Amino acid sequence: xxxxxxxxxxxxxxxxxxxxxxxxxxxxxxxxxxxxxxxxxxxxxxxxxxxxxxxxxxxxxxxxxxxxxxxxxxxxxxxxxxxxxxxxxxxxxxxxxxxxxxxxxxxxxxxxxxxxxxxxxxxxxxxxxxxxxxxxxxxxxxxxxxxxxxxxxxxxxxxxxxxxxxxxxxxxxxxxxxxxxxxxxxxxxxxxxxxxxxxxxxxxxxxxxxxxxxxxxxxxxxxxxxxxxxxxxxxxxxxxxxxxxxxxxxxxxxxxxxxxxxxxxxxxxxxxxxxxxxxxxxxxxxxxxxxxxxxxxxxxxxxxxxxxxxxxxxxxxxxxxxxxxxxxxxxxxxxxxxxxxxxxxxxxxxx
Amino acid sequence: xxxxxxxxxxxxxxxxxxxxxxxxxxxxxxxxxxxxxxxxxxxxxxxxxxxxxxxxxxxxxxxxxxxxxxxxxxxxxxxxxxxxxxxxxxxxxxxxxxxxxxxxxxxxxxxxxxxxxxxxxxxxxxxxxxxxxxxxxxxxxxxxxxxxxxxxxxxxxxxxxxxxxxxxxxxxxxxxxxxxxxxxxxxxxxxxxxxxxxxxxxxxxxxxxxxxxxxxxxxxxxxxxxxxxxxxxxxxxxxxxxxxxxxxxxxxxxxxxxxxxxxxxxxxxxxxxxxxxxxxxxxxxxxxxxxxxxxxxxxxxxxxxxxxxxxxxxxxxxxxxxxxxxxxxxxxxxxxxxxxxxxxxxxxxxx
Numbered sequence: 068x069x070x071x072x073x074x075x076x077x078x079x080x081x082x083x084x085x086x087x088x089x090x091x092x093x094x095x096x097x098x099x100x101x102x103x104x105x106x107x108x109x110x111x112x113x114x115x116x117x118x119x120x121x122x123x124x125x126x127x128x129x130x131x132x133x134x135x136x137x138x139x140x141x142x143x144x145x146x147x148x149x150x151x152x153x154x155x156x157x158x159x160x161x162x163x164x165x166x167x168x169x170x171x172x173x174x175x176x177x178x179x180x181x182x183x184x185x186x187x188x189x190x191x192x193x194x195x196x197x198x199x200x201x202x203x204x205x206x207x208x209x210x211x212x213x214x215x216x217x218x219x220x221x222x223x224x225x226x227x228x229x230x231x232x233x234x235x236x237x238x239x240x241x242x243x244x245x246x247x248x249x250x251x252x253x254x255x256x257x258x259x260x261x262x263x264x265x266x267x268x269x270x271x272x273x274x275x276x277x278x279x280x281x282x283x284x285x286x287x288x289x290x291x292x293x294x295x296x297x298x299x300x301x302x303x304x305x306x307x308x309x310x311x312x313x314x315x316x317x318x319x320x321x322x323x324x325x326x327x328x329x330x331x332x333x334x335x336x337x338x339x340x341x342x343x344x345x346x347x348x349x350x351x352x353x354x355x356x357x358x359x360x361x362x363x364x365x366x367x368x369x370x371x372x373x374x375x376x377x378x379x380x381x382x383x384x385x386x387x388x389x390x391x392x393x394x395x396x397x398x399x400x401x402x403x404x405x406x407x408x409x410x411x412x413x414x415x416x417x418x
Numbered sequence: 419x420x421x422x423x424x425x426x427x428x429x430x431x432x433x434x435x436x437x438x439x440x441x442x443x444x445x446x447x448x449x450x451x452x453x454x455x456x457x458x459x460x461x462x463x464x465x466x467x468x469x470x471x472x473x474x475x476x477x478x479x480x481x482x483x484x485x486x487x488x489x490x491x492x493x494x495x496x497x498x499x500x501x502x503x504x505x506x507x508x509x510x511x512x513x514x515x516x517x518x519x520x521x522x523x524x525x526x527x528x529x530x531x532x533x534x535x536x537x538x539x540x541x542x543x544x545x546x547x548x549x550x551x552x553x554x555x556x557x558x559x560x561x562x563x564x565x566x567x568x569x570x571x572x573x574x575x576x577x578x579x580x581x582x583x584x585x586x587x588x589x590x591x592x593x594x595x596x597x598x599x600x601x602x603x604x605x606x607x608x609x610x611x612x613x614x615x616x617x618x619x620x621x622x623x624x625x626x627x628x629x630x631x632x633x634x635x636x637x638x639x640x641x642x643x644x645x646x647x648x649x650x651x652x653x654x655x656x657x658x659x660x661x662x663x664x665x666x667x668x669x670x671x672x673x674x675x676x677x678x679x680x681x682x683x684x685x686x687x688x689x690x691x692x693x694x695x696x697x698x699x700x701x702x703x704x705x706x707x708x709x710x711x712x713x714x715x716x717x718x719x720x721x722x723x724x725x726x727x728x729x730x731x732x733x734x735x736x737x738x739x740x741x742x743x744x745x746x747x748x749x750x751x752x753x754x755x756x757x758x759x760x761x762x763x764x765x766x767x768x769x
Contacts, residue, residue: 384736
């Protein structure tokens with residue numbers, strides 16, 4: 068039975084949720100996928116790191132984090148304090164890269180993922196930055212090494228978007244897409260429909276851990292634009308720069324406008340769009356007033372949705388409700404399984 | 419470059435749409451999947467049949483059907499008039515089984531698919547009957563022969579449901595599902611919202627080719643119940659008989675009730691449901707009055723949708739608009755590609 072060696076670079080909310088999910092699914096993976104795993108490396112920037120080729124006890128590591136103890140105190144060898152040294156040393160088969168996102172250059176995740184692939188690891192991330200800034204490069208490197216670069220959790224958390232197109236929609240050509248892809252702005256607009264001011268809604272989103280301390284990445288449409296760029300780059304196989312996505316955030320929408328729309332049976336949504344046209348790719352993120360018959364009308368709170376128009380299916384919409392670190396973690400787990408358990412489909416594997 | 423030999427048993431609306439799609443996608447399959455195909459057999463019950471190991475010209479076959487000429491007149495060897503003899507003789511690698519559905523025993527499709535698998539063909543169908551009546555048997559036979567039994571188009575046409583779970587949601591456990599899965603009844607209810615009588619709405623559905631001459635299979639909830647049974651059998655790995663699905667159709671809903679609901683901001687929908695409970699599987703098809711916030715509220719006309727609740731994702735909804743023979747044909751093509759192009763995912767294959 069193969070034993071897959073895992074390294075987690077980043078062990079915050081998402082990394083810890085992944086650790087919990089791996090523990091929960093251990094018996095299932097053994098039974099249905101003939102797969103054993105061990106964690107050989109954990110890296111954090113502020114809470115220490117650990118490497119152990121015999122396997123780190125993830126229950127203990129989660130317990131250490133919960134108590135605020137640095138991971139170096141786990142009774143095993145101490146890991147390098149530099150992330151690249153960590154990758155060079157951990158000898159993993161799979162690197163889960165979960166460092167903070169950078170919209171401007173995708174670093175340091177891009178360099179981490181490249182280094183992991185060069186070592187022959189599968190490279191898996193929930194970080195949009197390296198996909199928008201280095202997709203071609205990382206995909207080619209992965210192919211040349213016979214490894215996978217997967218990133219399901221970059222858009223709509225763990226909901227299957229990239230794997231849907233990669234595995235379940237062969238020979239389909241994506242013509243256009245339209246969706247609500249940023250949870251924070253959608254939650255803010257939902258709260259404003261119930262009477263919250265913009266400022267109170269932002270604070271609420273921060274309180275429940277959805278929005279950053281500086282929420283401008285969400286509010287000004289950057290996060291949504293990066294997601295559009297990722298979808299276009301990967302699913303439409305068209306290189307697009309972040310600057311090519313026409314971008315407008317939700318700051319200009321007043322509480323009065325939100326409530327007037329509701330009175331009128333409509334809703335303001337921050338709508339993401341991309342379409343192949345005779346003049347090239349048109350991509351945008353901007354507020355739209357939409358009606359009750361719109362498939363995005365019922366996408367409320369932290370939910371998200373995307374509608375795909377292809378040459379073979381009319382309109383296919385994927386909607387995700389109740390996202391969180393655990394659903395992001397599931398996307399990472401699914402990527403790992405799709406990378407490691409080659410060839411046969413899960414259902415068939417279990418036969 | 420491998421050349422896949424295809425046989426089409428049934429060459430009506432769906433079979434012909436598949437032939438057109440195969441022709442349209444020929445260059446794409448060659449380029450992106452290194453796949454060549456030829457049609458070695460076409461079988462119809464009323465319009466003759468044809469077998470040619472060198473490949474039947476599908477443009478000519480479509481032309482023959484359009485002109486009402488029997489397929490035997492294609493200038494090639496004549497095929498057997500018995501479907502099983504046809505399967506025994508055609509020497510295909512893949513059988514597309516598209517004979518009419520039988521809710522009671524899944525025949526004759528079940529026997530056709532079994533025979534094809536025994537000959538070492540992949541067996542692909544859009545027919546729900548053999549899945550609800552013979553899934554275990556056909557799946558085991560396929561596994562023992564190293565072949566695939568796939569049936570994406572049995573539920574929500576070509577929208578990816580089974581391949582989604584098989585390929586894109588590894589290690590996820592389905593807890594419950596809820597959806598609108600019958601196009602005819604949903605179209606009828608939509609028409610009644612605009613003032614049509616039930617009878618006029620049924621005639622409209624028949625006129626546009628959605629409903630059968632005897633529409634009771636749809637209206638009384640049989641088609642929806644079979645779909646629920648198929649989803650439970652395959653995705654929840656639980657054998658369930660059609661009789662175990664609590665079933666109520668839409669005959670009892672009056673025009674007045676439909677319009678009163680609309681006045682009240684609600685809608686009648688024929689809702690399919692299945693859930694694992696401590697007391698076993700609860701499955702039903704019945705009319706429900708649903709509100710604006712319900713994810714099924716905006717599923718209108720011939721559209722369909724299903725929401726999945728799993729142990730790893732909150733709620734994942736797949737919605738399909740504008741179905742037709744061409745989308746059913748796409749499901750068959752996708753099944754064929756997933757069966758024949760083993761191992762690597764399409765995106766990676768194209769690298």
